[in-house]
Amino acid sequence: MPKFYSISEPIKYEGPNSANDLSYRWYNPDQKVLGKTMREHLRFAVCYWHTLCWPGADPFGGETFMRPWHHDADPMSAAKTKTDIMFETLRILDIDYFTFHDLDIAPEGNSLKEFNANVSAIAKILEKKMATSNKKLLWGTANMFSNRRFMAGAATNPDPDVFAYCAAQVKHCLDVTHDLGGENYVMWGGREGYETLINTKIGQELKQAGRFLSLVVDYKHKIGFKGPILIEPKPKEPSTHQYDYDVASIYGLLKSYGLENDVKMNIEQNHAILAGHTFEHEIALASSLGIFGSLDLNRGGYQVGWDTDQFAMNVPELTLMMLEVIKAGGFTTGGMNFDAKIRRQSIDPDDLLYGHVASMDACARGLLNAAKIIEDGKVAATVDKRYAKWNTAQNKAMLEKGATLDGIAARVHKEGIEPQPVSGRQEYIEGLLNNV
Ligand code: XLS
Ligand code: NI
Numbered sequence: 278m279p280k281f282y283s284i285s286e287p288i289k290y291e292g293p294n295s296a297n298d299l300s301y302r303w304y305n306p307d308q309k310v311l312g313k314t315m316r317e318h319l320r321f322a323v324c325y326w327h328t329l330c331w332p333g334a335d336p337f338g339g340e341t342f343m344r345p346w347h348h349d350a351d352p353m354s355a356a357k358t359k360t361d362i363m364f365e366t367l368r369i370l371d372i373d374y375f376t377f378h379d380l381d382i383a384p385e386g387n388s389l390k391e392f393n394a395n396v397s398a399i400a401k402i403l404e405k406k407m408a409t410s411n412k413k414l415l416w417g418t419a420n421m422f423s424n425r426r427f428m429a430g431a432a433t434n435p436d437p438d439v440f441a442y443c444a445a446q447v448k449h450c451l452d453v454t455h456d457l458g459g460e461n462y463v464m465w466g467g468r469e470g471y472e473t474l475i476n477t478k479i480g481q482e483l484k485q486a487g488r489f490l491s492l493v494v495d496y497k498h499k500i501g502f503k504g505p506i507l508i509e510p511k512p513k514e515p516s517t518h519q520y521d522y523d524v525a526s527i528y529g530l531l532k533s534y535g536l537e538n539d540v541k542m543n544i545e546q547n548h549a550i551l552a553g554h555t556f557e558h559e560i561a562l563a564s565s566l567g568i569f570g571s572l573d574l575n576r577g578g579y580q581v582g583w584d585t586d587q588f589a590m591n592v593p594e595l596t597l598m599m600l601e602v603i604k605a606g607g608f609t610t611g612g613m614n615f616d617a618k619i620r621r622q623s624i625d626p627d628d629l630l631y632g633h634v635a636s637m638d639a640c641a642r643g644l645l646n647a648a649k650i651i652e653d654g655k656v657a658a659t660v661d662k663r664y665a666k667w668n669t670a671q672n673k674a675m676l677e678k679g680a681t682l683d684g685i686a687a688r689v690h691k692e693g694i695e696p697q698p699v700s701g702r703q704e705y706i707e708g709l710l711n712n713v
């Protein structure tokens with residue numbers, strides 16, 4: 278394989294004072310934090326699509342990266358080159374996991390049959406490389422948004438033939454993910470929404486979305502796929518109105534189809550921002566609803582209303598994110614997938630390394646900060662104090678079965694309960710967070 282990056286030795290932890298730009302200054306995989314190593318806490322993954330498939334195009338201009346495999350006339354040979362580069366990237370970065378869409382790893386060909394055969398052929402290559410390198414698949418997913426057949430939706434398409442086609446595509450992709458030992462299977466419904474209500478039957482489309490998800494869950498059990506199905510919420514883009522808008526709206530769908538024990542969330546920072554939330558809000562909500570699964574790590578530009586997918590670099594934000602991940606109990610099958618792309622001016626292969634290294638270091642700093650905040654205990658103590666009155670038997674009873682509205686009302690009158698406002702201590706907590 279011709280050399281792609283300028284270095285071939287794996288990047289190592291050299292500490293904060295290292296002068297080597299391709300070293301980890303904070304991410305020390307074997308360092309223990311709150312009883313687990315950083316590697317176990319963070320479970321990083323490299324994604325295929327932004328790292329190897331995107332050529333640097335934007336809506337106003339074409340490719341800037343000029344990667345050799347984008348200029349290979351034989352699409353299967355290009356797909357093989359990408360497997361080499363993926364494993365070289367994982368080896369150099371010392372990252373254990375990768376993620377893909379079926380269409381990222383293999384060319385579509387002229388029919389679904391050809392596509393499936395191509396995906397299977399490349400999966401065989403991936404399997405061999407995984408066996409010799411100890412690298413693992415965090416999740417696979419089917420691309421049901423790029424081809425024009427999906428322009429009006431995937432499972433929520435007005436045309437039942439598209440629904441059926443999606444079933445065939447997901448079946449194969451889930452089979453392949455299972456064969457490769459994938460730890461989760463993701464569904465991001467980029468086209469599962471609509472553009473205008475004047476040509477759309479919402480009720481019909483929602484029914485299709487729920488049924489499709491149930492079919493996928495049934496099939497997962499049938500083949501003995503152990504990991505969760507993960508839904509990745511996003512409020513818009515490419516759809517104008519998206520059915521899987523955010524964690525809260527997906528929870529509604531899961532509850533109405535009885536799927537809340539089989540399906541979890543893959544939460545992405547940029548999508549949370551587009552939905553008007555913070556990343557930590559979505560994580561905390563998913564965790565409190567029992568559906569926290571995995572993360573797509575990136576950063577949305579706050580000035581623009583689309584998915585800029587920048588590498589996450591903001592340590593204070595990542596500290597709040599890591600706090601919620603730790604409070605959620607950490608990852609089980611999930612991890613932190615770099616659904617992030619270098620900017621289109623970052624045209625050197627090494628820019629891919631700089632992006633990952635800097636973001637991994639930023640996450641490691643977030644983890645270390647979060648651990649300090651937890652070990653210090655002052656923030657938690659302040660928050661616990663706000664809720665402390667709920668610990669009395671009388672107040673606890675209000676949330677139990679048996680409590681009645683009129684019974685509570687009677688107690689208010691009898692005891693002359695008059696709420697006394699207390700400070701929320703926001704600035705005090707903000708100061709504590711800044712002073713770790
Ligand atoms: C797009 C999504 C996509 C999913 C996988 O906005 O983030 O990349 O992660 O289909
Ligand atoms: Ni994503």
Ligand code: NI
Pocket residue numbers: 545547548584586616
């Ligand atoms: Ni995204």
